[in-house]
Amino acid sequence: MTTPLADYAKFAGKRIAIVEHMQNHPFVLGLHQAREHGLEVWLLTGDRNWYTHGHDWDTHPLGAAVDRVIDVDTTDLDAVLAVVTGDDGSPLVDGLTSFSDYHTVLAAQAARRLGLPGPDPAAVETANVKDRLRVALGDVPYNIPHVLVSDKDGLAEAARRLGFPMIAKPPAEAISYGVRRVDDMAQLTEAFEELSGVRRSLRGQPRSGEVLLETYVEGVEVSVETMTVNGRTHVFGVTSKDLFGDPAYIECGHTFPVPLPDEERDALYSVVIRTLEAIGYDHGPCHTEVRRTESGWRVIEANPRTPSSCMTMLVTDVTGRSPILDAWLLTIGEVPPIEPVVHNGGAAVRMIYPQRRGTLLRVDGVDDAAAVPGVQVLLHVEKGDHLLQRMDNSSCVGFTYCAGPDRLEAQALADKAAALLDFVVEEDGHDGAAGPDGAERP
Known part of the structure; x- marks a missing residue:
């Protein structure tokens, strides 16, 4: 990722607290870049093992990227406030935020209580709780008809109102966890029983x-x-979104920027901006997912945080702006000089998934993949890790990333590199090679 063009000297002498964090390369790189400009970073976490998966914290990339780690219950607002507040009641930090979907509401609440910059907590919660977003959008044409079901007795009425196919999902989760299409009553009942049982x-x-x-x-x-x-x-x-795994919807690749005709682009931007206005979101980054249909754009989700899966790298390499660093400037009360946004070239990322569950023994082909022109191989698993097979984005084991003069050329190179990787696992007592594409339901 190229160095952002903006001057982040305003980080010097400032301190922020981050309530949990994303683990992937762009977010760790962002921490290093911010600290190079003088920002002091405290990481608040409720479980270090969630990041290390049993490995040593001291050697984990995230541990080396922050100045201080504070172990605290990050689901408890008062506990979080206690560790960032001095004896005189004043905040010990200049800003407090989170990019974790599960903690953005609490971070916004804590910032509000401390008198620090941040979004309206109610707006963040409306975005995160997907049925509330639907209610907030009301009858605008870019909303999607929905029904929130609390028991099996409501399924028949939901099917009558919505028809098939429909999407079933938890009201508040991330990384596409639990999201699937259902095509008939039997699939709907099965999906409800599975999703309602997860508490x-x-x-x-x-x-x-x-x-x-x-x-x-x-x-x-x-x-x-x-x-x-x-x-x-x-x-x-x-940003484009490649999906696989129907009837689930797993992200497997992205390119940036997607060119659109002026009229279509303006309509899309209007839908996104009006969505954020409808929920009262007036401060910070957002990653809004929208689907182009025959009847126009439809809002899928609005995520009040920076995007994951290396999408911040796509934006940075093409625009010269770092969404991560710009978001942290807002966190300390500074205004990032975002405009004008100029696109130069294109970039692509391919998300890599194992085909088989098991304990990782080695990854073959890394040198060959890294030798593909312009490609970075960014793996976040190591020998001894257990490879997941859930039907959501958490089973991703790494990325191949490429920036270049054109997004489609970058995509072809990232795909070429991904195809060279083989994940060798110990599965059910024997070795097995797992390629870079696909996943299976456990």
């Missing part, structure tokens, strides 16, 4: 057992990366 999120917070059902909308899905400053939303551009 803890991937990060341990309680779940109600309710299931959100939405009309399935056919079309090409993209995301729009934005930064809202003082109530005005600035658009970095549009």
Whole structure:
């Protein structure tokens, strides 16, 4: 990733607290870049093992990228406030934030209580709880019909109102966890029984057992990366989204920027900006997923954080702006000079998934993949790790990333490098080679 063009000297002498964190390369790199400009970073975490998976914290990339780690219950607002507040009641930090979907609401609440810059907690919660977003959007044409179901007795009425196919999902989760299409009553009942039975999120917070059902909308899905400053939303551009795993929807690749005709682009940007205005989101980054249908754009989700899966790298290499660093400037009360956004070249990332579950023995082909012109191989698993096979983005084991003069050329190179990687695992007592594409339901 190229060095951002902006001057981040305003980080010097400032301190922020981050409530949990993303693990992938761009976010760790962002920490190093911010600290190089003088920012002091405290990481608040409730479970170091969630990051290390049993490995030594002292050798973990995230541990080396922050100045201080504070072990605290990051689901408890008062506990978080206690570790960032001095004896006189004043904050010990200049900013407090989170890029973790499971902690953005608490971070916004803590910042508000401390009198620090941050978004309205109610707006963040409305975005994160997907049925509330649907209610907030109301009857606008870019919303999607939905029903929130709390028991099996409501399924028949939901099917009558929405029809098939439909999407079933938890009302509040991340990384596409639990999201699937259902095509008939039998699949709907099965999906409800499975999703309603899960009463803890991937990060341990309680779940109600309710299931959100939405009309399935056919079309090409993209995301729009934005930064809202003082109530005005600035658009970095549009990112493509490659999906696999039907009836689940797992992200396997992205390119940036996606070119659109002026009229279509303006309509898309208007939908995104009006969505953020509808929920009162006036401060910070957002990653809004939108699907282009025959009847126009439809909002899938609005995520009040920076995007994951190396999408911040795509934006940085093409625009010269770092969404991560710009978000932290907002966190300490500074206004990043975002405008004008200029696109130069294109970039692509391929997400890599194991085909077989098991304990990782080695990864073959890394040198060959890294030798593909312009490609970075960014793996976040190591020998001894257990490779997941859940049908969500958490089973991703790394990325091949490429920036170049054109997004499609970069995509071809990233795909070429990914195809050279083989993940050799010990599966059921024997070795097995797992390629870079695909996943299976456990």
